[in-house]
Amino acid sequence: MTALASIILAIAVTACTPTRVVEDSPAVVTDRQVDQAETLSRKGDFKGAARTYENLAAQSPGELRDRFLLRAAREYVRADDTARATTLLNQVSASLPRADFGLRSLVAAELALRGGRGDRALAELDRIPQPIPRELSPDVLELRARALFALNRPAAGVSTALERERTLSTQEEIRANQRLIWQGLQKSAAGNADFTPPAGASQTVTGWLDLGRAALGTARNPFSANEDIAQWRTRYPSHPANSLLAEDVLPQLNIGLDYPTQIALILPLSGRQQAAGMAVRDGFLAALLQQEASRRPLLNVYDSAEMGATTAYRQAVADGAQFIVGPLTKDEVTAIATSGETSVLTLALNQTNENVSPPPMLFQFSLDPEEEARQVAQRVTADGRMRGLVLLPNNEWGQRVFRAFDTELKTLGGQIAGMKFYDPAARDYSQPITELLLINESRARANALFAALGTRMEFEPRRRGDAQFVFVGAQPVQGRSLRPALRFHMAEELAVYATSDIFEPDAQGNNDLEGVIFPDMPWVISPDAASSQLRTTLSRHWPVRARGRGRLYAFGFDACRIVPLLKAGQFGSAHAIPGMTGLLSIDENGHVKRELDWAKVSGGRATPLGTAATASVR
Template identity: 30%
Template sequence: MVQNMLLFSRFSRTIALVLCISLISNCSQMATDNRQRGSQIDNPYTMPADAYLALAKNQQGAEKQALLILAAGQLIYEGQWKQSANILAQFNPLSEDLAKEKLLLLAKIDLIREQPNAAISKLAKINNISTIPAYYQIQFHEMLATAYFITKHPVESVHERIKLENILPNEQTKTNNRLALWMALSSLSEPEVSVLAAESPDDENMNGWVQLANISQKKFKNPQDILAHLQNWQAKFPNHPGNYILPKSQNDLSNYLFPEPKKIALLLPITGPISGPGNAIKDGFIAALENSPNRYNINIQTYNTNGENIQNLYNLAIQDGAEYVVGPLTKANVSEVAKLAHPVPTLLLNDADVKPKNNAYQFGLSPANEARQIAAKIHKKGMSRALVIAPAGTWGKDIIDAFASQFRTGGGQVVETFYFSPDDDLTNSIRELLHVSANDAKRKKEKPEKGHNKPLRREDFDVIFLVAYPTQARQIVPLLKYYYAGNIPVYATSNVYSGSTNVSKDRDLNDVIFCDMPWVFSHQVGGRNWPEQFNSYNRLYAMGMDAFALATQLNQLLLFPAVGINNKSGIIYLNNGQEISRILVFGKFVDGTAELRPYL
């Protein structure tokens, strides 16, 4: 059995939830889990919202208010937060307990509406939280933890999750909370972790988490040193909840941990048709090396994969003494190397058609992983009916399959998928997709007659998921707006953004929301005139830098559920498919510029 199966089989059922927490806009997940799992904590929402509203019609005073509060809460779970907000705006004053419940629901709506600071303000008005039922206490601390995390206050988020540990009802919800807490810790720099330790000298629970975070951030030249530090930590904190996020059989992993490499092989296309991406990754890798304190102790040897037998080239690198291999890049080459035995850690830079053998890890710019995170994000936003637009062919279908699978997991439905081809008449195709008649299209600029309520487009969807490169997206997005869908949010993979600012062209993408690595929003290291299907120079450059960082952080990924990686790819984690994946951030096109939007 491969090593990461030993490590993360127990995380495979919970990592999706942790991803949702990092993308959160409606943080009722733990309370929702409670009612789904039959927890001992009583859930107040036992009927559909319509049933509460019907009962409220026959009641007066406090009884009516209580039923309306229950209806408002249930509506949020049903994705109808706007209707919930309308109900909550109808009455005041309330009893103390009902006022607290109302504030909780309003805070939840604030998070859905991307207003975490407003949520924090409302939650701050709730006093004596310990006097309300445990169900609401959980929601209070969970929402605060989430709001603090997405407003860049991870320390406060950690404090709230430590409080949650003592009131969560079962091991599953505690595991989810511990993983979310670890995500917050992973976003802290080493100096920030040290400050956190200094602020809580007498808090054993906090000290345990802080010391564990310190171990995950240190660079260990000898792999046995990290195991020794972990064993010392466990001896010092034998009953700490952090023990539950660590692998149980650490000694079995010693054969898979490796010392800091002194000789690294890069297997990249340096010449030929895809030399651009190959050299971008190499540029980023070399830049990271030159900024490393160990730069004089590491020897880099590059092997040009263009036109070569990739298995022979990989074996040659091993024979030449490589202790860490980065590459190859193309999917075909990656699949060939994945079949081989890997005597040294090997970082494959694309998806493989086969599951890699031990000691090989897939690390690429995966649009399928992006699609899953977008699906989770959309679900958290309360949207459940998606219209999907993607390029025809295997590449587009694979991305849509990943999106649809994750979306269905959250109860969502893909209403229709439109696969476009290069020779399509997009004007007519988008019009037909939106069910806009030819006559309606002709009179688009005319105002409907008074009292005319006939919709000019289909209304069976509440979100659009778009997979397209910039050139295609700049045609599709304006057409969506032209044919009456301008009020529908559009989410896209990172492919929609070239990676370089182009205000005049990207104005056509205004309001499109997309996910990407943090590096892209804060760095413009250059651009290249190459086909947009190659992905941006910025992203590939950052991936090269990350590939170097993993030379010293791969051991931590084997031992911890996630680590922060120099604020380039965000938080990364290793799943049980031997894939290193990123938790990405979201941005939005505003006035032709891609802007990081941490609250999205």
């Protein structure tokens, strides 16, 4: 059950009842549409329900319009369309009736939590008038527990979830609440939370917290999970989580490890993309080799650079592949998608060209800079920074990133105050930066004033004051020059956001990126034990690739993890898995979505930010 599932629609529509009805009255039509929206929601068609409520809002005045907008926003949240939900929530009047305030706070809290702001989610929940209505209590406590887990406060999260359990009546609801705790423990473990039980904690709370130490490893790397869970069950034989582990978690692990008997991997293992292809291959093999030999599928590897992607695909099918992973480049993926030969489940490791619709059996997984740009836009608005500047390279990559960032920022109510494209081959970025900050205009005004006065005075140019952040798109070499240049030109107090491309792990030059905030995969920035162990393994066995191709190694590892999800048809955010490249789920369009972690460069290192706001940029 979602956080908003038990809200009861209570809209009173009054109308006279004529002796003879010739046609439906507006009240009857409204009632019918409300029933339709509720039916769609119960069937899981949340977008259909949301559109129905939007139509009702467009036909309704005042408070009634706000009520329908709130319910439309709730349904869009359920449909994972947070951008549209945010837009509708912003249209709701600030002066709501008391009866609607709880739903508004729940929707706002859910959006804040999904935007990485657990602290804001708690603040929204605290705005609900006391005493909280009984019918809202389970939803409020659920969101509060999830926010606490996201803020790396697992002890408080467990206690809140157990308080929620006392408001539930059916075994199904209690089991869902236990899954909430399990998932929350995984979230906190990913943030390297402290699982030490507080003084006086009950055996139930202590057991849950002890289970947290195994929770992330179970999700991030399930191949070694059974042993960890077995040891916990020995320590806590009568703990209520045992039934969850036996009936939900362990069977789910078996699904998570249920691979086809034969897999084909199509990658460029020669030519210009050889290094990238080998890194992805090694990551895929690392995941596969952690399985028991008796359960490990047969893997055939094909060189797309030598054979051609389409020929390699045909050969893999002819050799008996039940599942194909690859190819790697956009052109190769587009060629497969348009070949008409996609006959087995296929996980492409890139995206097709924009004008190509992939066939039903082809899914797409990529390290997409445009998705990162959208997540940056979500982060800056969640951090309360609604107006900013954009500085991107003048190339095709920069154009793509700009379009994605600009669209998402505007959707969330933000605004770009100024933007500049710079030459990525240049060594001096003073001109685009001074133009972006309007320092050149400040100097021009001063020179005009001096000319008019016929004299010169002491003058210090000023940068523009209408921006709260700068979004920079850059590779590591450019980023290490752009960040100091921004600081030199009086932009020290502006928050600087970037995509992960700006940060190169284990590089000395990262000291020049001080204060930059960016999203990245757990492989790079997460302190948890599962990620650290795999990073260490890569560095030990392939030290050269670890330095330059670590993200691609993690990409290959996660590609292997996704195969069972696709085989089992586990789509949507409800089946998300914490991977090495992000929190992974498969959307309705067949794209693998990655929810990234956040970091800030401090002392040359990527310091995890978790979900807290980034108030200071120094």
